[in-house]
Structure formats: structure tokens, C-alpha cells
Amino acid sequence: MKFFIDTANLNEIREAQDLGVLDGVTTNPSLMAKEGITGEEHILKHYKDICDIVDDSVSAEVIATDFAAMVSEGKALAEIDDKIVVKIPMIKDGVKAITALSAEGIRTNCTLIFNAGQALLAAKAGASYVSPFIGRLDDICSDGLVLIEQIVSIYDNYAYETEVLAASVRHSMHLIQCAEIGADIATCPLSVITALLKHPLTDSGLEKFLADHKKGNK
Ligand code: E4P
Numbered sequence: 613m614k615f616f617i618d619t620a621n622l623n624e625i626r627e628a629q630d631l632g633v634l635d636g637v638t639t640n641p642s643l644m645a646k647e648g649i650t651g652e653e654h655i656l657k658h659y660k661d662i663c664d665i666v667d668d669s670v671s672a673e674v675i676a677t678d679f680a681a682m683v684s685e686g687k688a689l690a691e692i693d694d695k696i697v698v699k700i701p702m703i704k705d706g707v708k709a710i711t712a713l714s715a716e717g718i719r720t721n722c723t724l725i726f727n728a729g730q731a732l733l734a735a736k737a738g739a740s741y742v743s744p745f746i747g748r749l750d751d752i753c754s755d756g757l758v759l760i761e762q763i764v765s766i767y768d769n770y771a772y773e774t775e776v777l778a779a780s781v782r783h784s785m786h787l788i789q790c791a792e793i794g795a796d797i798a799t800c801p802l803s804v805i806t807a808l809l810k811h812p813l814t815d816s817g818l819e820k821f822l823a824d825h826k827k828g829n830k
Contacts (some may be wrong), residue, residue, distance in 0.1 A: 613791045616669065616799035618779065620647045620658065625665050631805070636669030637662055638743070638779065638799040640699070640723070656692055668682065671721045671741075673699035674709075674729035675809055677712045682709035690718045697721045697740060702730045707737045714738030727760040735767060735774040741797065746790075749778035756780070757789050764794050 614635035617628045620625050620643040628634040639662070644650075659672045670693070674685040678813045682705060686698040690713075700706045710720045714737065721741040722734035726749060734742045734820040744763060746756025778790040781800035783808040790798045 613795060616671075616777070616796040616797055617793070617805070618643070618760075618781070618799040618801055620649060620662070621646045622665065625662060628805060629665050633805070634666060635797070636671070636738050636799075637666055638671040638699070638721070638777070640673050654689075654816075659689065659692050659696065663695045666695065668695050669697055669719075671693050671697045671699040671723075673701075675724065677701070677705065679702065679705040679708045679712075682706065683712050686713050686718060686720070687716075692761060699723050700739075702734060707733055710734065710737040710739050715742075719744060722778070725758060725763075726757065728766060731759075731763040731776075732766055735770075735772040739774050741777040742777050743777045743779040743799075745780035745787060746778055747782040750782070757793065758788070759793050760790055760793050789826075790829075 615633050615649035616636040617625055617634060618638045620639045621754035625637055655705055662670050669786045670711050672689045672726050674682050676685045682700060684781045686709060689698050697714055699721045700709050701724045702722055710722055713720050719740040721743055722739040723743045725731050725744040727741050744759050746760060749759060760778050767774060777797040777799060777805060778795040779799050781787055781798050781804060784804055787798050787800060787804055
């Protein structure tokens with residue numbers, strides 16, 4: 613399973629990249645605003661800065677919501693760098709924009725997916741990735757992981773090339789369960805990736821190994 617980091621914070625992206633396990637980055641307008649990135653020029657420059665840190669796949673979301681504007685904004689984003697994947701919301705004009713951008717060879721990530729029908733539509737439109745938001749479904753007492761299972765199974769039935777990008781991943785068990793189900797990618801905050809490192813028996817075991825080594829070398 614590929615690991616993407618879900619942030620616009622350059623330090624966190626660098627830290628994940630330095631760990632050597634990072635496959636890409638997802639951002640959204642809220643994450644960009646959280647970092648104080650505003651204004652078209654500043655936003656485009658920030659995407660370029662992210663692209664310069666990672667090896668591939670930086671999802672940059674369009675703000676436009678009508679077909680023509682989404683396509684033109686998507687093309688402008690794609691021109692920043694070959695690593696850019698244009699993130700488009702699951703709305704009617706969004707589906708049309710995914711079809712148009714895909715036909716031109718521009719990679720797209722269909723975002724704000726909350727049911728299997730939306731995921732099917734995105735795949736048929738030719739989206740490179742589909743982003744089901746599992747944490748937000750859990751928040752409203754709906755099982756986000758069941759949706760990942762449904763999408764993985766539907767895409768397998770028809771060999772769709774669209775990759776399942778589990779989004780709104782909130783904790784390490786989400787990540788592990790997404791891997792068990794067979795999601796292609798999971799995107800999450802840095803803290804969820806680093807939580808995978810932790811086990812008290814690892815810490816106490818290492819402490820004892822080092823103490824024994826010290827004793828033996830006295
Ligand atoms: C996906 O690409 C979104 O940026 C993200 O995963 C949303 O997560 P949240 O529900 O924690 O805001």
C-alpha cells in the first residue's frame with residue numbers, strides 16, 4: 613500500500629520524505645488555509661515547493677465548481693509540475709471535468725467520495741484516484757472501512773485502473789485495516805504514520821539489549 617501524507621505543511625512533508633516511506637501528498641483548500649497559503653500566486657508556488665520535496669503525486673484541488681473553469685484551473689495546476697494530480701470534487705461538472713482532463717492525459721483525484729456509486733462514476737470518468745473519506749463517515753456513525761471494501765471489490769470486478777485512495781484516515785488502525793482490505797493508497801497526517809513505529813515491547817526490549825551490551829562490555 614502506498615503512503616501519502618495529508619498536509620500542506622512543508623516541514624511535515626520533508627520529515628515523512630526523510631523517513632523514506634512516502635509515496636505522495638494530498639492537500640485540500642482547508643489544509644492550505646491552515647498553513648496561511650492564500651492568493652493564487654502563493655498557492656501555485658506552494659504546490660511547486662511541495663513537488664520539489666517528493667518523488668511523485670501531489671494532489672492539488674481546484675476551487676472552481678463549473679465545468680469550464682474546473683478544466684482551465686486543472687490545466688493550470690497540471691502545468692506547475694508533472695507530479696501534480698488535479699483534485700476534483702464529486703459533483704456533476706466535476707465528473708465531466710475528470711473525463712475531459714483524463715482525455716488529455718492529466719491525472720485526476722476525485723475527492724469527497726462517500727458512497728460506492730460515486731466511486732463507480734469516478735472510475736468510469738477515468739479518474740486516476742478516488743478518495744473515499746473514511747473518518748468523516750465514521751464521524752456520522754457510518755462504517756468508512758465498509759465503503760473501502762465495496763470500492764475495492766467493485767474495481768476488482770471490472771479491472772478499473774482507478775486507484776483507491778483511502779482519505780480522512782484518522783489513526784493507525786484505519787491504516788492497518790485499509791492495508792488488510794487492499795486499498796491502493798492511504799493518506800493521513802504524519803502522526804498516523806509515525807504511530808506505526810510504536811510498541812512498548814520494542815522500547816523495553818531495546819533498553820534491555822543495550823543495558824546487557826553495556827554490562828557485557830565492562
Ligand atoms: C483527502 O484528500 C482529504 O484531504 C482529507 O483526507 C480529509 O481528511 P479530514 O476528514 O481529516 O479533514
